[in-house]
Amino acid sequence: MIVYALRRLLGLLPLLVVVLFLAFVFMRTAPGGPFDSERNLSPQIEEALRARYHLDEPVLKQFARYLGDLAHGDLGPSFRYRNRSVGEIIRETAPISLALGLLSIAFALVFGIAAGVVSAARANTGWDHLAMGAAMAGICIPNFVLGPLLVLVFALVLRILPPAGWGSPAHLILPAITLGALRAASIARLTRGSLLEALGEDAIRTARAKGLSERVVVLRHALKLAILPVVSYLGPATAATLSGSVVVERIFLVPGLGTFFVQSALNRDYTVAMGTVLFYSTLLMLLNLAVDLAYRTLDPRVELQ
């Protein structure tokens, strides 16, 4: 398994180079450049700027230069934020995005599984309808609607939570819920479905026949069987959450990397865009690898090639 993991890791490298190359070429072919602004620079100043950042060289040569720097761990300077390096931007903001992502996944797991268990154990009752109705709403309402709605209720009307910002645990609650709502809803539906299925299995009938309480049957025996789909969902869900925090970060002013992911492309901040592409593609590849390895651990029938 370790050999397998190492082989997969090595295989990621050429893939990363391809991703970076495509991103590089797309960025450079998009109209407009980092130094375009409402007020044009004089041609001579612009020329000096382009020379300073080697933009006057052919694209392939620039890419080779980029890879060379990258091999030394240098992601280059930001074009827009003159005194910031890309490495520094990622170091300072990525942990915040990751923390928010993990927190929202934790929220989704706790609430999703709880809601799923309640609806499966009380299938077709009012509780079930309530939980599944909420889950349906969670899936249907996009985060750019949910976020402002939560702000309206909890920050502007009730005034119990800050509307945006970062710096205290209270600042985390609304963004984590907004980001995790969709996942919580999906997990609730997955849990309910597979738990209902599990509750019909022979092993559970045996457990009940042994006279175990319903609580023990559901939580200790059936849930154990029912959780695999949730775990398999967790891989892609984590990846999507970690890389999909852009909207939430903007609404709640979370100082994470997600905003840079989009803004750097819009600003033609070439180096920051490349850095975020590199970061997120590496993250996605590693998460995919982790999911494959987790399958193997959870279900010995899965063969790793």
Add this chain to the structure above:
Amino acid sequence: MRDRAFLPFVLFLVLIAVPVTLALTQSHEPRADFVFDVNSEPETIDPAFLTGQPDLRVALAIFEGLLTRDPKTLAPRPGIADRWAVSDDGLTTTFHLRPARWSNGDPVRASDFAFAWERVLTPANAAPNAEMLYPIAGASAFHKGESQDFAQVGVAAPDDSTLRVTLARPTPYFLDLCAGSAFLPVNPRAVHAHGDDWIRPEHLVVNGPFAIVDWKLRRRIRLRRNPDYWDAAHVHLATADAIFTEQASTAFNLYATGSTDWLDSSGIPPMIRDIVVKRPDCHRSPYLNTYFYRVNVTRPGLSDSRVRQALALAIDKQAIVEHITRSGQIPADHFVPPGLPGYTSPPGPAHDPERARALLAAAGYNGGSGFPPIELFFNTSDEHRPIAEVVQQQWKDVLGIRCELRNQEWKVFLASTRALDYDISRASWIGDYLDPSSFLDIFRAGHANNRTGWADPEYDRILDQAAAERDPDARAALYARAEALLTSEGPIIPIYFYVTLNCYDGSRFAGCEPNLLNLLQLKYVRRAESEVAAAR
């Protein structure tokens, strides 16, 4: 399936995620005395390289130039120079510097200004505002690489407290320029030691009212009163935070819940501007900023100045400011915004559908027949589309001209405008200093910001004449002549003049009133008297 299947996963995630996140987000800093929203993260605060309004607001808090500006009227005030004398021919200004110190203990010397200006003008540095220094004798030649010797540039520091500046020709707004960012001094020792990184908070050396405590990406810049500042006794705030919210709705939410004390128009969502503008905490002032359309004169049809006139006359700008922008903007019939000292714009083409139709007919397109369809072009934004829709409708109704709307993402839009790949395109221009030349010069033939293909030797000649004129009235009259030419023959359709809307509670803070350049000078911000009284 193994027993250890899921619980460890959930527990692991919850147990790791929650404490890690909490640890990351804990901050024990008390709230700053004054939290102001500069809208977006400053790109740099290095005086030589900053360009944006957010950059400027922070830079003016930490650096002080020879002169400063009155927070309300913007008239020049003593800064590091406590007095100055202008020679009779208007060419030489001698500044006498007061004793002042940098935050690293160095005295602020006259030569620090010369050093900073050389840094701005050195071609390899590619400083975006280098042209601001062009009024100084020899500056333009040095910047263009025609001379390598900075001694040829009209800046001399005979001793540590005297700076003598010689101009290429009399420049009435030179003192105003001296208060601008391109003229700010920098500490030579810091720049020599750290290169361009001298501006990072850990190396930064300042001479202004505030110093930077730290700068957290996408969060805030924390400023504190600089005890080494010469006038520290008159700096009222002990701490201040500059925050960058980017989104108007987020900015306004933070303001409405008391997390932010001050924001400007960019922090007020367009949808509620007409409501906010009536609130007592919303302070309005004219702004040296014009919303206009560029017309590409190289396009068929649009090359005829009568057609351009007709397009301008057909637009009911009053309707636009009344029904769309709705926060007290002023309809613009000319290009230079009102409010400049000693200058009044000549009246330009006002709303006149009759004359518009007649001009279009005279150009050979009676009732719009035979006129090629045109595109009205703007960057993707909630603000520009509704205006463009009104204009589109009015051109159709009044002139019978068919006009398509086209929006593009900002950088693509800029590239298209620059390449003259448009018919009519939305634009705005903010004055850099209080003089009509800050607006009119951009439509000189071949100017980097002209971007219309328009070139009129007569226009350029009048501007040259105005720049050389020493009598203020005659000078203003020449600029008015140039502006009249620009608005009648020229490549632009002015739409409205912006206003500055600053939101802050006037019973709590003073000294942050809006002004013509939308500057916020932190030095003057103070607790309002009523609150001071209440605290006693």
